[in-house]
Amino acid sequence: MSIDIEMVSQAKVFGGFHKQYTHPSKVLQCDMKFAVFIPSSASTDNPVPVFYWLSGLTCTDENFMQKAGAFRVAEELGIAIVAPDTSPRGEGVPDDPDGAYDFGLGAGFYLNATQEPWSKHYQMYDYIVQELPELVEAHFPVSTVKSISGHSMGGHGALTIGIKNPEQYRAISAFSPITNPTNCPWGQKAFSRYLGSDQELWKDYDSCELLTTRGCTLPILVDQGDSDGFLEEQLKPQALEQAAKQVDPSLTLRMQPGYDHSYFFIQSFIDDHLRFHAEYLK
Numbered sequence: 315m316s317i318d319i320e321m322v323s324q325a326k327v328f329g330g331f332h333k334q335y336t337h338p339s340k341v342l343q344c345d346m347k348f349a350v351f352i353p354s355s356a357s358t359d360n361p362v363p364v365f366y367w368l369s370g371l372t373c374t375d376e377n378f379m380q381k382a383g384a385f386r387v388a389e390e391l392g393i394a395i396v397a398p399d400t401s402p403r404g405e406g407v408p409d410d411p412d413g414a415y416d417f418g419l420g421a422g423f424y425l426n427a428t429q430e431p432w433s434k435h436y437q438m439y440d441y442i443v444q445e446l447p448e449l450v451e452a453h454f455p456v457s458t459v460k461s462i463s464g465h466s467m468g469g470h471g472a473l474t475i476g477i478k479n480p481e482q483y484r485a486i487s488a489f490s491p492i493t494n495p496t497n498c499p500w501g502q503k504a505f506s507r508y509l510g511s512d513q514e515l516w517k518d519y520d521s522c523e524l525l526t527t528r529g530c531t532l533p534i535l536v537d538q539g540d541s542d543g544f545l546e547e548q549l550k551p552q553a554l555e556q557a558a559k560q561v562d563p564s565l566t567l568r569m570q571p572g573y574d575h576s577y578f579f580i581q582s583f584i585d586d587h588l589r590f591h592a593e594y595l596k
Contacts, residue, residue: 319453322347328389329354332379341437341445342402348446349375351385351395356455363459363484363595364450365588367397368442368475370466370490371500372420375399378465381577387585391592394456398446400467402435416500417507423495424471425519427508436508439519442471443479461591463487465580466544470495473521473534473554480531484594487535487587489580490542493554494522500548522557529561535590536565537583539573 317337324333330353339346356362365388367378375397378384388395401407401422408431410418427436450456461484464472469491476486495501496516505516517523524530538551545551551567558565573579 317449319449327351327385330356330385330389332385334375337449339402339441339445341441342435344402344404344407344435346399346402346441347375348396348398349379350397350450350454351379351388352454352456353389353392353394355392356394358455361455361457362392362394363461364394364396364447364456365591365595366442366447366460366462366472367395368424368462368464368468368471369397369400370464370468371400372415373400373468374420377577378580381581382584383581384584384588387588391588393588393592393595394454396446396450398442401438407435408432417504421467421504423467423501423504423508423519424475425505425508428515429508429510432508438471439475443475443482447482459484459595461485461487461595463489463587463591464491465489466549466575467492467500469493469536470501470519470521474519474524476532476534477521477524477528477530483532485533485535485591486530487537487590489537489583489587490539490544490549490575491521491536491551491554492549494520494550496520496523497553498548498550522553525554525557526560530564533564533590533594534558534566535587536567537570537579537587538567539570539575539579541572542575542579544575
């Protein structure tokens with residue numbers, strides 16, 4: 315990997331290090347940031363597995379790393395964490411003309427856009443699946459063993475990417491994922507602009523559609539708060555559960571009473587998710 319990365323910041327935490335980097339992305343045609351946690355056990359002689367985290371609408375690489383409280387258990391388990399940004403950014407990267415939070419900057423939806431002006435930069439699927447792992451594996455003491463997780467829009471990304479690439483990941487999990495974006499306002503707005511009017515193309519980025527047509531060989535854990543304000547209109551976890559029943563993948567959907575869509579919810583169950591992934595990252 316010839317691409318250089320530049321460290322922006324670092325801090326020691328629970329014995330390991332949290333570091334933030336910037337790098338030029340050939341796939342996205344802009345400079346990108348990502349954050350990484352490297353546990354103290356990682357070395358050239360002992361490369362560690364990687365837990366990829368995809369964040370939600372309006373987020374950056376910083377939200378999970380600063381709010382989730384994941385480092386203590388990641389250090390204990392010897393797992394690296396990588397958190398990319400949620401969209402391309404920078405001069406010349408188009409944004410929603412109305413400045414809306416659910417499209418454009420901070421809302422890449424982890425897909426490869428096909429429509430102008432979005433297609434030049436909004437290739438987040440290829441960035442997450444190909445470019446970023448190659449970069450991480452070239453620059454850090456990590457192995458090629460990895461799993462994927464995320465929240466909300468990032469939960470959608472984790473599910474669709476994991477289902478479509480079972481040879482690359484060992485497990486999938488999600489908090490409050492957008493499970494059926496072809497059938498919710500957030501997804502319909504994004505897909506119609508990034509992918510165009512042909513709704514058959516949308517199905518390739520819908521975890522319910524993907525489960526029905528492809529199945530899934532990876533174990534999946536989903537946590538959803540039942541006091542989430544987006545539950546019925548946007549997230550639709552029951553649609554994912556119904557799709558899973560048709561093809562019988564290993565899906566565990568846990569409805570958590572009283573929890574909302576926030577990082578307080580993620581803090582409450584992130585240890586469970588890390589231990590779930592650890593079982594398959596050995």
